[in-house]
Amino acid sequence: MPTTPVTPAADPYSAACPSRQLLDRIGDKWTVLVLGVLTQSPRRYGEIARAVEGVSQKMLTQTLRHLERDGMVVRTVHATVPVRVDYELTDLGRSLSGPLAVLEAWAVEHIDVIEQARAAYDAPAPGEGSGGVGDGRGVRSGSRPSR
Amino acid sequence: MPTTPVTPAADPYSAACPSRQLLDRIGDKWTVLVLGVLTQSPRRYGEIARAVEGVSQKMLTQTLRHLERDGMVVRTVHATVPVRVDYELTDLGRSLSGPLAVLEAWAVEHIDVIEQARAAYDAPAPGEGSGGVGDGRGVRSGSRPSR
DNA sequence: CTGCATCCGATAGGATACTG
């Protein structure tokens, strides 16, 4: 496979779809958080670990490796006595913050409605046995089937 | 917890953060795909199953239930002889397509650079022993550490 | 300090069989 096999990439239902690849990456537990920390300024490994708080070394390292592999961050090792490693966003990494901000804005703006919907869905079925509904047109499932 | 414990929601590193909740939802394997299918028009269960292609009933049903719970889709059951169920996006669900499109645009636009970066990362270390780099300032890790 | 290796529990997700 010398030249890239083109891969249409126009098919949203393919695993090779750019959207899917991006979602697989940012959908994990830490990537976006790490990206957020690095957006502010370059950071050392330990700083990121402390900033994100809750992430294990394993996951932090894995996340950083993935970001590095994708060309989103640059890893610089300083051969000092206590080893020091800096991570810095690349232009590519920085360019992602825009779309991410859009998504975050949507989330913040609609979280209330979502949580209301969840509460309504989780609540026990409302008494709908009063009015006549036998029109055979269809029934909205207001609450969870069984859970 | 009767009244919501407030949960600042301003802390990006909390599991209760709106952004995290959204990412947890769209980060899974099928949600965005199902959303995409429904964006076009209301669909029956079987139609979605065929359109997404590759999704199992289990996952499709689970995804639809999640979307319904979050108030993104409305599920309507028609009590006909062969049962018929329609799924339709709500205004909330439709409003998400914008941010999603932004993300997709970014992915499509940068996928080439990302794949190049990946190829470079996966490739064996390039011979950088030529030029003088012994300034002790730091070394960029050009390729993967071991795998 | 930074990170890799290993063990281990939790969860996501696929295949299959069965039901209203």
Place this chain on the structure above:
DNA sequence: CAGTATCCTATCGGATGCAG
């Protein structure tokens, strides 16, 4: 047709221990 239930595997992710 539209699910539900069960089983099983792969992966995710945390804890711990070791190393350069």
